[in-house]
Amino acid sequence: MSASETYIDRLDPDIFTYINYGDYADRYPAHTAQEFPQTLYEEMRAASRGLFHVFCKAAAVFREAPDDFARAMDMPEELLPYLRAPNAFGLPTWLSRFDYVLDETGQIRMVEINADTPCFIIESYYANGVAADYFGKADPNAGTMAQLRVFLSHVWERCAGTAAPFVFACFDDYPEDLANTLFLQRLMRETHPQADIRFLSFYDMEIDTNGIVLPDDAYAGALYRLHPMEILIDERTPADEPLGAMFLDLYNKGKFAMMNPPEAIILQNKSFMALVYALARTRQFFSAEECALALRYLAPSYFEDDFAALADGAYIRKEIWGREGRNVSIVQKEGSRTRTALEKYVENYDDIVCRTSRKAMCQDFIRQPRFRHTVDSGTKDGYLTLSCFMLFGEPSAVGARFSPEEIAGTEAYFVPLVTAES
Numbered sequence: 001m002s003a004s005e006t007y008i009d010r011l012d013p014d015i016f017t018y019i020n021y022g023d024y025a026d027r028y029p030a031h032t033a034q035e036f037p038q039t040l041y042e043e044m045r046a047a048s049r050g051l052f053h054v055f056c057k058a059a060a061v062f063r064e065a066p067d068d069f070a071r072a073m074d075m076p077e078e079l080l081p082y083l084r085a086p087n088a089f090g091l092p093t094w095l096s097r098f099d100y101v102l103d104e105t106g107q108i109r110m111v112e113i114n115a116d117t118p119c120f121i122i123e124s125y126y127a128n129g130v131a132a133d134y135f136g137k138a139d140p141n142a143g144t145m146a147q148l149r150v151f152l153s154h155v156w157e158r159c160a161g162t163a164a165p166f167v168f169a170c171f172d173d174y175p176e177d178l179a180n181t182l183f184l185q186r187l188m189r190e191t192h193p194q195a196d197i198r199f200l201s202f203y204d205m206e207i208d209t210n211g212i213v214l215p216d217d218a219y220a221g222a223l224y225r226l227h228p229m230e231i232l233i234d235e236r237t238p239a240d241e242p243l244g245a246m247f248l249d250l251y252n253k254g255k256f257a258m259m260n261p262p263e264a265i266i267l268q269n270k271s272f273m274a275l276v277y278a279l280a281r282t283r284q285f286f287s288a289e290e291c292a293l294a295l296r297y298l299a300p301s302y303f304e305d306d307f308a309a310l311a312d313g314a315y316i317r318k319e320i321w322g323r324e325g326r327n328v329s330i331v332q333k334e335g336s337r338t339r340t341a342l343e344k345y346v347e348n349y350d351d352i353v354c355r356t357s358r359k360a361m362c363q364d365f366i367r368q369p370r371f372r373h374t375v376d377s378g379t380k381d382g383y384l385t386l387s388c389f390m391l392f393g394e395p396s397a398v399g400a401r402f403s404p405e406e407i408a409g410t411e412a413y414f415v416p417l418v419t420a421e422s
Helices: 038-064 067-072 077-082 121-135 144-159 175-191 243-252 264-268 271-282 288-297 304-309
Strands: 034-036 095-102 108-114 166-170 197-201 206-208 211-213 222-225 257-259 301-303 313-319 328-334 337-343 360-364 371-375 378-391 394-403 417-419
Touching: 034 038, 038 095, 038 108, 038 264, 038 271, 038 288, 038 378, 038 394, 038 417, 067 077, 077 243, 108 264, 108 271, 108 288, 121 144, 121 175, 121 378, 121 394, 121 417, 144 175, 144 222, 144 257, 144 378, 144 394, 166 175, 175 197, 175 222, 206 243, 264 271, 271 288, 271 301, 271 360, 301 304, 304 360, 394 417
Parallel strands: 034 417, 166 197, 166 222, 222 257
Antiparallel strands: 095 108, 095 378, 206 211, 301 360, 313 328, 313 360, 328 337, 371 378, 378 394
């Protein structure tokens, strides 16, 4: 199969700017699509809607707990003053992505939340539809682009309104972040063409006592930031002032709104999954229905301090602030002994921006079915990670990544999802 015979040629390179990704020999999109019945997509969305409600309740527990509880979960000390401020929608995250794998029985199991700075937006909301049309298959994401526009319109109306600029920001030298940021900015502009909606690189961002000052001396009314909160909080000015704390002080004073709000970091913390799973197992905090939902769909997750008491077996060990598969391993527990069965190799390790973690969490290692997909270099066997985006508390677009490795990282390919004919 030649590259010219795929849907990839129909993708707009001005939107999907990272089709050719870094120094990888293969292009990022796979040539083939993955077909599932509509019932699977419906189940992912229903599970995500229910779990979002559960997560919000657990996040409230986190916010109400003493600061020592947050410290025990490796939450940055400097962030603690900013996790209890109210936000425009009263939710810990507004735009999030829930990640699932399939177990050997075909059951979806949630393994991770990206509640702070989710990417994979272009693939799911735009490219998936292009591919479905090319293959002549039903697109499971039909209608979600309109849903995303309505969501962004609500954010604009509540956070910026007619007067103050709404600023979309990221570091503009990382193609994936830049493309996803500009994609959302363009959708908001299309919905509100007369509004002051602009892009600003984090490299050019300046603050003063009145907020985020823009090149024309206006001040941002709201900010979309594609920059991890756990990294932002540690950044300093050239004069060695605490830039992150100064930035969040302005936010707390109401100088600007922010998407996602700072408390999204609660859900982003990988130990949050262990907190939810522990609360579900007690069957005291959540309702019976909520406990059943969490225990059915969450990959069993544990705090690092509880690992010694777990049964023998294989577990995934994830550092709290790891990203893109960095510092993830499979460990085998055998009585009091633990050995590393697999250490995730990350080719561009030093290019992945993430906070140094002092703690880790563990999940049951879920054996997954293998799938086969074709990429530029040929046909490969591997594993799928399925995703469902959440807009506030409503499920939206779904997506898939394919990796030859059981622990997916930056080597994963985008695989379009289509609906199997019933």
